[in-house]
Amino acid sequence: MSSKTKTTATKDEAKPALVPKLRFPEFRNLKGWERRQAGELFTNRIEHGEDALPIYSVTMDDGMVKRSSLDRKFDDIAESKGNKKVHKNDIAYNMMRMWQGAFGVAVEDCMVSPAYVVLAPLEGISSVFFGMLMKTPCLLRSLTAQSHGLTKDRLRLYYKDFARISLPLPSHAEQQKIASCVSSADDLLAVQARKVDALKTHKKGLMQQLFPREGETQPRLRFPEFQNAGEWECQTLADVAQISSGTTPLRSNVEFFAGGTIPWVKTTDLNNSFITQTEECITPKARARINPAGSVLVAMYGGFNQIGRTGCLSVPAATNQALSVLVLNQNRALPAYVLAWLNAKVDDWKRIASSSRKDPNITGTDVAKFPIALPSPAEQQRIATCLRALDALITAETKKHEALKTHKKGLMQQLFPTPEEADA
Numbered sequence: 014m015s016s017k018t019k020t021t022a023t024k025d026e027a028k029p030a031l032v033p034k035l036r037f038p039e040f041r042n043l044k045g046w047e048r049r050q051a052g053e054l055f056t057n058r059i060e061h062g063e064d065a066l067p068i069y070s071v072t073m074d075d076g077m078v079k080r081s082s083l084d085r086k087f088d089d090i091a092e093s094k095g096n097k098k099v100h101k102n103d104i105a106y107n108m109m110r111m112w113q114g115a116f117g118v119a120v121e122d123c124m125v126s127p128a129y130v131v132l133a134p135l136e137g138i139s140s141v142f143f144g145m146l147m148k149t150p151c152l153l154r155s156l157t158a159q160s161h162g163l164t165k166d167r168l169r170l171y172y173k174d175f176a177r178i179s180l181p182l183p184s185h186a187e188q189q190k191i192a193s194c195v196s197s198a199d200d201l202l203a204v205q206a207r208k209v210d211a212l213k214t215h216k217k218g219l220m221q222q223l224f225p226r227e228g229e230t231q232p233r234l235r236f237p238e239f240q241n242a243g244e245w246e247c248q249t250l251a252d253v254a255q256i257s258s259g260t261t262p263l264r265s266n267v268e269f270f271a272g273g274t275i276p277w278v279k280t281t282d283l284n285n286s287f288i289t290q291t292e293e294c295i296t297p298k299a300r301a302r303i304n305p306a307g308s309v310l311v312a313m314y315g316g317f318n319q320i321g322r323t324g325c326l327s328v329p330a331a332t333n334q335a336l337s338v339l340v341l342n343q344n345r346a347l348p349a350y351v352l353a354w355l356n357a358k359v360d361d362w363k364r365i366a367s368s369s370r371k372d373p374n375i376t377g378t379d380v381a382k383f384p385i386a387l388p389s390p391a392e393q394q395r396i397a398t399c400l401r402a403l404d405a406l407i408t409a410e411t412k413k414h415e416a417l418k419t420h421k422k423g424l425m426q427q428l429f430p431t432p433e434e435a436d437a
Contacts, residue, residue, distance in 0.1 A: 031181045035427035037190050046183045046430065052176025054143070055132035058103060062096035062124035069099065069123045071107045076117025076144070077125075096124035097131050102140045104132040111170040112157040118144045130172050142188035143180065145195050151431040155179070181430060191428050198421040205414040212407045216400070220357040223396050225386045236399075239392045246388075251381035253346040254339035258313070258377060259332030262299035269299040276330035277301070280315040283324040283336075285356050286404060291330065301331035307348040309339040311355060311362070314374035321362030321375070325352045337380040347390060349397035354385055 030045025070080045077099075099105050099119045106116035108130055118140045125131065134140045146152055155178050160168035183191070222234035230244040250256065259278075262269035273294035282291045288310075295301060306329055312322040315335050325348050332338055341348055355362075361383075366373040387393070 031430040033428050033430045035424075037187070037194075040183070040187050040190070043184070043187075046181040048179050049182045050176060051178045051180050053135075054138050054180060054182065055104070055134055055176075057172040057176075058097070058100070058131040058133040060098040060131075061094040062098050066098065066122055066124045068096060069105070069117075069119070069125050071105055071110075071115050071117050071125070071129060073110060073113050073115045077105060077119055077123075078117075095127060097127055097129060099123050099125055099131050100133065102134060104134070104140050104144055105129045106132070106170070108169045108171065109167070111175075112153065112160045112168055114148055114153060116144065116147065130170075130175070132172075132175075137185040139185065139188040139192050141192040141196065145192060145425070146180070146429055149425060149429050149431070151429075152178075152180075194428070195421070195425065198417070198424060202414065202417050202421065205410065205417055209407065209410050209414055212403070212410060216403050216407065219403070220353070220400070223399070224354065224357055230386065236392070236395050239388065239395070242389060242392060245386040247384060247386055248345075249381065250339060250351075250383045250385055253351075253385065253387070254309070254341045256377060256381050257302070257338050257340075258334050259304075259336055259338060260301055261333045262295055262301060266298075269295055272296060273299075275299075275301070275303065276328060278310060278324065278326070278330050278332045278336065280312045280319050280322065280333070280335050283310060283312055283319075283322040285323050286325070286352070287327045288324045288330070289327045295331060299331070303329050303331055304338050305329055305340060307341065307343065309341065309348055309351050309355070311337045311339070311375075311380055313337050313376065313380070314372070317363065317366065317373045320366045320373060321355075321359040323352055323355045325349070337375075337377055339380075344390070346385070346387060347393045347397060349401065350387075350393035351385065353397050353400045358383075 030047065032045040068080045069077045070083055071077055072083075097105075099122065101119055101121050103119045104116055105119060105125045106129060108128060109115075111130075132140075134143070147156065156170060156175075157168070159174040159178055160170040161174065162168040219234075223232050225232050225245055230247065232245075235242075264270065270293065273296045275295050275297065276288075276291040277293050277295045278288060278291050279293070282288055304326060306326050308326045308330075310324045310326070310332060312319045313335055314320060339351065341351060362375060363373075365379050366375050388396075
């Protein structure tokens with residue numbers, strides 16, 4: 014061991030032991046966690062790959078995943094020796110993205126790119142526990158501090174630098190207990206996320222059934238009371254609405270924004286649903302047109318991911334020039350129905366925006382000519398009510414998912430002590 018390493022180790026041992034704020038009963042009377050350098054817990058595994066092993070990549074959000082599952086193209090490496098072998102329970106990390114959390118624990122023997130570092134845990138070390146620990150803000154700061162490069166985008170964390178990082182070390186039994194607890198929280202999160210995704214998929218499929226397909230005048234699925242109601246009427250948005258766009262007041266004029274009380278809708282306020290509040294308000298001095306409640310909004314530009322986003326005003330409001338405003342003839346087209354129709358046709362908006370145009374956008378003319386199929390107002394209301402009930406369910410389940418994420422974050426803060434707390 015070099016004199017520098019001895020000095021660092023001595024300093025770590027001299028610091029007060031770490032004690033988490035929340036500890037399982039069987040560990041409460043034990044001493045605090047020790048501090049060890051990462052190089053004392055993990056070795057740098059450098060082994061050639063083997064032909065039969067699958068190739069994995071490391072992602073920031075999902076850890077280690079099979080490379081074939083990623084929505085990207087890769088050049089196949091015919092020689093397995095061109096890759097590194099990873100044993101089950103090793104940690105592999107991307108040297109250029111470790112400071113952002115680009116690492117994962119291997120669930121099986123596999124191979125990774127030779128650009129990765131493979132950490133082999135020593136006896137008594139739980140890779141799952143340390144994989145969770147290294148996702149905490151405190152450890153990510155340490156990983157960043159030990160990464161080197163001219164710019165942030167070029168930071169690299171080599172094993173020799175990783176090995177110097179100070180890590181808290183509880184007993185193996187406590188490591189496993191914490192890892193099991195947090196893994197259970199992750200499992201709950203995954204189940205809830207799948208539930209939300211399933212509801213969204215169900216809604217998408219339902220909309221495809223409730224609205225006629227292109228060239229057809231009746232939907233494939235109809236509520237019983239409208240089974241014999243006949244064909245739907247094919248119109249354009251210009252046939253059922255007055256269409257205009259808003260304006261953007263000069264931000265240099267303080268009088269237009271300071272103390273404003275008039276809701277002002279921008280593209281970022283669109284939620285594909287009913288808008289009840291906005292990020293900003295303007296004053297009457299801005300002289301913006303006030304659109305009535307029930308106006309349906311469509312984003313015409315603001316980036317490809319924004320185009321075609323919708324909203325419906327719950328209260329009178331002004332809008333900026335990036336939005337097309339539809340003031341509907343509600344004897345023919347109900348706002349909630351038009352909103353649902355447009356949300357089902359978002360791919361059509363994107364197709365229009367990307368067709369032979371230098372900058373992807375849609376125009377007021379595109380909006381005016383956009384087709385819409387209309388049943389009777391009673392059937393419109395029935396469809397809108399059904400989809401809004403499903404939206405409410407999706408919102409409720411999404412909130413549960415967010416609550417679980419908040420719970421996990423708080424749990425992690427309690428289960429993993431930070432060096433700052435011990436040094437205070």
